[in-house]
Amino acid sequence: xxxxxxxxxxxxxxxxxxxxxxxxxxxxxxxxxxxxxxxxxxxxxxxxxxxxxxxxxxxxxxxxxxxxxxxxxxxxxxxxxxxxxxxxxxxxxxxxxxxxxxxxxxxxxxxxxxxxxxxxxxxxxxxxxxxxxxxxxxxxxxxxxxxxxxxxxxxxxxxxxxxxxxxxxxxxxxxxxxxxxxxxxxxxxxxxxxxxxxxxxxxxxxxxxxxxxxxxxxxxxxxxxxxxxxxxxxxxxxxxxxxxxxxxxxxxxxxxxxxxxxxxxxxxxxxxxxxxxxxxxxxxxxxxxxxxxxxxxxxxxxxxxxxxxxxxxxxxxxxxxxxxxxxxxxxxxxxxxxxxxxxxxxxxxx
Amino acid sequence: xxxxxxxxxxxxxxxxxxxxxxxxxxxxxxxxxxxxxxxxxxxxxxxxxxxxxxxxxxxxxxxxxxxxxxxxxxxxxxxxxxxxxxxxxxxxxxxxxxxxxxxxxxxxxxxxxxxxxxxxxxxxxxxxxxxxxxxxxxxxxxxxxxxxxxxxxxxxxxxxxxxxxxxxxxxxxxxxxxxxxxxxxxxxxxxxxxxxxxxxxxxxxxxxxxxxxxxxxxxx
Amino acid sequence: xxxxxxxxxxxxxxxxxxxxxxxxxxxxxxxxxxxxxxxxxxxxxxxxxxxxxxxxxxxxxxxxxxxxxxxxxxxxxxxxxxxxxxxxxxxxxxxxxxxxxxxxxxxxxxxxxxxxxxxxxxxxxxxxxxxxxxxxxxxxxxxxxxxxxxxxxxxxxxxxxxxxxxxxxxxxxxxxxxxxxxxxxxxxxxxxxxxxxxxxxxxxxxxxxxxxxxxxxxxxxxxx
Numbered sequence: 001x002x003x004x005x006x007x008x009x010x011x012x013x014x015x016x017x018x019x020x021x022x023x024x025x026x027x028x029x030x031x032x033x034x035x036x037x038x039x040x041x042x043x044x045x046x047x048x049x050x051x052x053x054x055x056x057x058x059x060x061x062x063x064x065x066x067x068x069x070x071x072x073x074x075x076x077x078x079x080x081x082x083x084x085x086x087x088x089x090x091x092x093x094x095x096x097x098x099x100x101x102x103x104x105x106x107x108x109x110x111x112x113x114x115x116x117x118x119x120x121x122x123x124x125x126x127x128x129x130x131x132x133x134x135x136x137x138x139x140x141x142x143x144x145x146x147x148x149x150x151x152x153x154x155x156x157x158x159x160x161x162x163x164x165x166x167x168x169x170x171x172x173x174x175x176x177x178x179x180x181x182x183x184x185x186x187x188x189x190x191x192x193x194x195x196x197x198x199x200x201x202x203x204x205x206x207x208x209x210x211x212x213x214x215x216x217x218x219x220x221x222x223x224x225x226x227x228x229x230x231x232x233x234x235x236x237x238x239x240x241x242x243x244x245x246x247x248x249x250x251x252x253x254x255x256x257x258x259x260x261x262x263x264x265x266x267x268x269x270x271x272x273x274x275x276x277x278x279x280x281x282x283x284x285x286x287x288x289x290x291x292x293x294x295x296x297x298x299x300x301x302x303x304x305x306x307x308x309x310x311x312x313x314x315x316x317x318x319x320x321x322x323x324x325x326x327x328x329x330x331x332x333x334x335x336x337x338x339x340x341x342x343x344x345x346x347x348x349x350x
Numbered sequence: 351x352x353x354x355x356x357x358x359x360x361x362x363x364x365x366x367x368x369x370x371x372x373x374x375x376x377x378x379x380x381x382x383x384x385x386x387x388x389x390x391x392x393x394x395x396x397x398x399x400x401x402x403x404x405x406x407x408x409x410x411x412x413x414x415x416x417x418x419x420x421x422x423x424x425x426x427x428x429x430x431x432x433x434x435x436x437x438x439x440x441x442x443x444x445x446x447x448x449x450x451x452x453x454x455x456x457x458x459x460x461x462x463x464x465x466x467x468x469x470x471x472x473x474x475x476x477x478x479x480x481x482x483x484x485x486x487x488x489x490x491x492x493x494x495x496x497x498x499x500x501x502x503x504x505x506x507x508x509x510x511x512x513x514x515x516x517x518x519x520x521x522x523x524x525x526x527x528x529x530x531x532x533x534x535x536x537x538x539x540x541x542x543x544x545x546x547x548x549x550x551x552x553x554x555x556x557x558x559x560x561x562x563x564x565x566x567x568x569x570x
Numbered sequence: 571x572x573x574x575x576x577x578x579x580x581x582x583x584x585x586x587x588x589x590x591x592x593x594x595x596x597x598x599x600x601x602x603x604x605x606x607x608x609x610x611x612x613x614x615x616x617x618x619x620x621x622x623x624x625x626x627x628x629x630x631x632x633x634x635x636x637x638x639x640x641x642x643x644x645x646x647x648x649x650x651x652x653x654x655x656x657x658x659x660x661x662x663x664x665x666x667x668x669x670x671x672x673x674x675x676x677x678x679x680x681x682x683x684x685x686x687x688x689x690x691x692x693x694x695x696x697x698x699x700x701x702x703x704x705x706x707x708x709x710x711x712x713x714x715x716x717x718x719x720x721x722x723x724x725x726x727x728x729x730x731x732x733x734x735x736x737x738x739x740x741x742x743x744x745x746x747x748x749x750x751x752x753x754x755x756x757x758x759x760x761x762x763x764x765x766x767x768x769x770x771x772x773x774x775x776x777x778x779x780x781x782x783x784x785x786x787x788x789x790x791x792x793x794x
Contacts, residue, residue, distance in 0.1 A: 088471075430759070551638070
């Protein structure tokens, strides 16, 4: 666990980057620091591995004040991933990944073997090991950056806008990859981003910071979406909070009915469309095992009759869910009532 | 071309203290000495200034002064001040003029390293010296080598002119030839110095291929 | 060590404008002409050549290599070689110095044109500039700071290198060095160095001023 206790960073010219920040980063989960530029999120992150030292207050790693640890020693036990990856251009990929093991005095063979293991873990071909960074794409470089941070198996990982320099498609796949890795590794991850969608997608906990370095709200993403603490958080979260919140509810519990005869399927049982007078009409599908309630609702909205088609991982029809079935589940997950005039209730889209 | 044949064809030019081999060795000796001293001063100083960012003004002043100061004037003044006849004073202007190219390029090389890279290096737990020697220096190496190359060529050139104030070396053929209107000697000497300068240039390009990481060379 | 003050002002006063060919003012005049002619010639040649290299990239590699080789040759070597062609004339100094100027200016022109941001070039094309007009009105002005930086280096180097020409009797103020050496007399040497450095500083300052006037938009950026 990482604890911030009344941490303040004031620069010599008087600007306050972080103002009396107190929070706890739980072990084994992803905590996202999010906020507009100037909110001190990167400064807060960099104070953990002492790239910047706090002016006052205390940051502790499992109870030990980071100030009591010599910075290089501290940093070797904390993985660090930055935007553009910051790979060393003069070293091959494998040696880039093995940087911290080398620093820790591992022998070359062991360090390289570990590096190869990590390249595989982050989904990179072993053939890339002997290339130089300039020969890799941005997305590949970023994966190397993650592998490098994980090399010495540090319990803590700091990620400073690691995916903001790549295009949206690559970014989405890197995010999925990080979630997959995290489900295996269970690291304590602090992730900084200015992208609220990324924060909501990745964070087990999201800390929203406001300009001037003060904590506006810290909560799980679903709570954040339904119950923003104030206008600033609400504005920062943007529109469609109600719909976006559905991403955190599994579609598993959606009541499925048998497929009606007007759903046309091919020989393998994959859907082809709804039969109408003019031929086949569009349809929407969701996989109850992996998708969210948001995907189920979306599938219902894509079909002319408002019925979503549930499929298995092979894409074969398992059943259908009408809007009533989805509605029942929506009602079950309605936001809790918290006193009169709750901001969340006022604005929740129907 | 007759002059060249006269010069290189004359057997007297190939032996004795005034022969080509002796003069070449002298030239190499003085140049190497001045270059080494300059490098020993300028590389660490440039690295220190580039790494800490302190003393950048010194670099700017050195760069401009080196360009504006007339070589011949400096040589003549220093040798007159120190007394004619000894070698050591002549080496002083050679060293002074060899320092700025190394200093400027080493400094620029280190300053030019991507801030992200510096950040990543510290972030992974490298100590100050490790950052300097394992990350900044290899990445800045192409520019450091450029500085060393420009400096080496500068030394060869200044050593040639220094023949005027009594230094040995290949410049003797040019200066003595001019004094006695023996143009075959002037041209022959010039060709020899040109060959030496090109050899130095070529040698450094080879060195670049050997010591600079392909990962750095390609991204330039 | 000679028992002699570094500067004897009475000598300067007597020789400043004595009317003889070795008068300081005459040497200064000579120096200015011999130093600036190569830079001017260099600029006239480098502009079209640099443009050609920027237009046809395959030209640049061999041109740059040639310039690199030229630049690595000591000035005295080139003076000596041209001595056999042009004799003891001003051209023997001016031609090699022109090559040195070219070696600095051609890359400066190419780099300058390369420094034009692609969006700027693209939007000029999109707005309907024809190539010649685009070059004149958009690309060259944006390239000016880089070209002028090269011009400053070429000018200052040229001013200082002329003095080596004194060894073949064409050195402008450099002749003062020979004079001082032969007579074991400090004053002409000190005067020569001082005037050359002064001239270099003055020319450099004028070019900086020219850049400010030519590119008022870049002032804020270079100050930052």
